[in-house]
Amino acid sequence: MTDPSLLADALADRYRLLGPLGQGGMATVYLAHDHKHGREVAIKVLRPELAKSLGRERFLREIQLAARLSHPHILPLYDSGEAAGVLYFVMPVMQGxxxxxxxxxxxxxxxxxxxxxxxxxxxxxxxxxxxxxxxxxxxPENILLHEGHAIVADFGIGKAIAAATVHDAAVTQIGVTVxxxxxxxxxxxxxxxxxxxxxxxxxxxxxxxxxxxxxxxxxxxxxxxxxxxxxxxxxxxxxxxxxxxxxxxxxxxxxxxxxxxxxxxxxxxxxxxxxxxxxxxxxSNGHARHPRSIAVLPFANLSSDAENEFFSDGLTEEIITDLSGVKALRVTSGVSARQLKGTTKGVREIGRLLGVRYALTGSVRRAGNALRVAAQLVDTDTDEQLWGEKFSGTMEDVFDVQERVSRAIVGALRVTLSAGEDARLAERPIRDARAYELYLKAQELVRRYGAPIERVLALLDRADEIEGPSLPLRALRTYTQIMQMRAGMTTDAGDLVRAESEARALLVEAPDAAYGHALLGYIAYERGDLAGAVRGLTRALECDPSDADARFFLGISLEAAGQHEASFTTAKRFLELDPLSSMAALMLCSTYWFVGLPGKGLDVLENAVTLDPENPIMRWTLGYTHALLGHQDVAREHATWMEAHVPQMPYTAHLTALVHAMDGRAADAVARLRAIEAMQFDGHLTFHISEPYALAGEHEVALRLLADAVERGFYPGDFIASHCPFLEPLRGLPEFPPIAARAAQRVAEFRA
CATH class of the missing domain: 1.10.510.10 (Transferase(Phosphotransferase) domain 1)
Incomplete structure (x- = not known):
């Protein structure tokens, strides 16, 4: 690789190198500032071995041909030459x-x-x-999407490189191919x-x-x-x-x-x-964009206090919830919207990225009790602002502002509300602005998987003191407790009974609200009642199509029941509605595990982890996928990250033990698993804990856990029977076929 400092010195009269943009098999691309024209450019520098094989004359001859191309869908070449002994060419930096x-x-x-x-x-x-x-x-990597149009990149020296790979062994050895x-x-x-x-x-x-x-x-x-x-x-x-x-x-x-x-x-x-x-x-209408599709982008926090970030995010979420209750609209989930927080992308690009016709943008400014909100509705096809308004008041007016924004959007899109939809927009589930603020803080903490439950519950306790036990506060408290059980971070078996009692009470008081149905779906999943989980979560999504948690659990319930076609359909629908959601990507990729194709979703999963790098479940999923593929060194890296950040999670113990067992360190694997023996696990975790035991030679324990997992609601039959590589030590044992047969039976019963 060329020394960047030498290159920077050689180009200093024309360009200032700002840093690398990327590196491939044949070149490194640098971001640079063009002194003469006052613009940023991309400089592509060929690897020295390739440059030597091509030769300066042949390189410049090829580049001259490409530089003559002038077409709206071809990325132009600005400049080319030789500097510091290397060959380079200069292109525009394209946004998109x-x-x-x-x-x-x-x-x-x-x-x-x-x-x-x-x-x-x-x-x-x-x-x-x-x-x-x-x-x-x-x-696809060489087709750029810019302002709604395709631009083909990397026209240039393909012919010369092809010749070099044939005639120069040194070029072939460094992995350069055309x-x-x-x-x-x-x-x-x-x-x-x-x-x-x-x-x-x-x-x-x-x-x-x-x-x-x-x-x-x-x-x-x-x-x-x-x-x-x-x-x-x-x-x-x-x-x-x-x-x-x-x-x-x-x-x-x-x-x-x-x-x-x-x-x-x-x-x-x-x-x-x-x-x-x-x-x-x-x-065509199968995958066509919905005519009234909208994304509510995160409202910008213009307050001097960064602590108000959760408030602007919370206001965004509440508007999403309001609009999602209007059946004539298709609203992108807040999960994807949050990925665009602080984005510099234009609304046209956002419209294409999320597959929506309209975008709502806004800002929030707080100073003490004073509140100012600005919002604009924009057509992503034309950049035309269809509606815009500024609202001033106090924190006590926040609910009125939320409703006014939602109604303005409905009006601008010429939607007629049903009586029920109109009533829901006027609802005030939390009446006090101070309690609402605490609710938003607690909600933000719950989103951070692995956050201390004590902090969440303390915020909800304070909100209860102000507001009284309102339905959203009660639902969030119950959801928090269920997620702790889901993560295996509670040992109290009575928690699930209490959660179910509260969920049923919420359902009686608010039968048309999503949270009661969703909570019963989560509880059914934890109990291994996958049919009940699917019923509850499907009903929750009918009430609130924007509920990303309900959609995720619906998908993994179908996976656990061995319903691969239905889980694929759910995952792909999730990604259509929420294209930037890391959990949607996780669901799609884990579905590939169960049909024996773990590598198929690896690129998607790795991209999702870059979007959500601090989420331990994403880290576990990526580490486990690499383990399935036999990449134990990469799996070990993710296990190490989890041990450093969430050592108390049973998923951490599982991945660490799995890597130990793959390394032949059976005693270390078993020791790491012993540390979590007292925890309560659902069928999913029970299954995964059986894997390192199987690899470590603890066959009796592994078989017992595997049989228990099938009975407790984790029975993807094909994965158990053949696709999971970690169960291979068990497949020749006489106890294994009855377990596999029972899993297949449960799959058939679910379908019936």
């Missing part, structure tokens, strides 16, 4: 995301969006091909001569992935992935979605033909075919 980031959740794009992106990429390719340039590496296995055309994979139709095959792979959420060609390793395109035809895109027009499906199939002669002859033909289908895809 890559198509890969847009696809990371594994959820298909709306048909109209997929067709638009593919059309624009095809148009860019047609222009480049007419100028005798073949890209050679079309993939093309990405999943998107290579058959002729590129075979090393044959290429023309623009090779790029069109790669575009077909990208379009297939946008429409289905699945990569067209997969395999256990690179040779397997490459070999697939010679022996395998991906299922038609219509096999997974009913809303794809026949013409779009036919275009995708033709792009993926093995023979170049059977594909479209040019990008222009692809553009014509897709443009003919745009009206069809726009009218």
């Amino acid at each position: 995301q890559t198509l890969r980031e847009r696809l990371v959740a594994g959820v298909p794009l709306p048909v109209e969006e997929a067709v638009r992106v593919a059309t624009e990429v095809a148009d860019a390719l047609d222009y480049a091909h007419r100028h005798d340039i073949v890209h050679r590496d079309i993939k 093309g990405t296995p999943a998107y290579l055309s058959p002729e590129q994979a075979a090393g044959d001569s290429l023309d623009g139709r090779s790029d069109l095959f790669a575009l077909g792979c990208v379009l297939y992935e946008m429409l289905t959420g699945e990569v067209a060609f997969t395999g256990a390793n690179t040779p397997a992935v490459i070999g697939k395109r010679f022996t395998y035809t991906p299922p038609p895109v219509t096999s997974s979605r009913a809303d794809i027009p026949a013409g779009v499906a036919a275009t995708t199939t033709r792009l993926l033909c093995q023979s170049p002669d059977d594909r479209f002859a040019s990008g222009a033909e692809v553009v014509a075919a897709l443009r003919a289908m745009r009206s069809s895809s726009s009218s």
